[in-house]
Amino acid sequence: MGRPVKGRPRLKLWVVFGDVKFGEGRAELLDAMERLGSFKQAVERMGMSYRAAWGYFRELERAAGLKLLERRPGRGPQGGTRLTPQGRLFLRRYRRFRQGLDPLVARYFEQSFRD
């Protein structure tokens, strides 16, 4: 019974501000927005509702006390809705957290199921 178990851990993860959750789907939406330079196009690409997505980020900004999105005038790579510097920092931190967690959890799983 001391042998390690065959399974592996799987986790879903959010960062929660009050009653507003931020997770992988919304992080992908922000990535797509940065790539496309357009919130609207990113939302369509992800098959989301524009109103719901915009309302969600309003709520997130309020709950987190962060300004994440800004609309910049004009077309081209600088125009349209973009992440603020605060928004870029938040997304970078989330990515670091999310990616670093998998090996941490895997190691802890091995420990927990072996001793």
Add this chain to the structure above:
Amino acid sequence: MGRPVKGRPRLKLWVVFGDVKFGEGRAELLDAMERLGSFKQAVERMGMSYRAAWGYFRELERAAGLKLLERRPGRGPQGGTRLTPQGRLFLRRYRRFRQGLDPLVARYFEQSFRD
């Protein structure tokens, strides 16, 4: 922007064997079964379907290569469906893993969102 973010992490976690997931709901079912000495009563208490729950544990045992449940004859505290020693070990390890993970994730969250 160096101040810590207000949010906190929330996670849902499973141990996965092939295509069979074991998580909090099923762990609670096993706890209830041990307490009540009856798989059937535990399933009813949790509002689950007996057939589905029993089928699930069959699948889990097959996928994990573990014998988790055994039916013992008779009434009283020793009778009915119980965890095998392997099943008790598995549940204990799962609990240890699940409970130890929250502080680990909280610490890592603080680190990731502060630097």
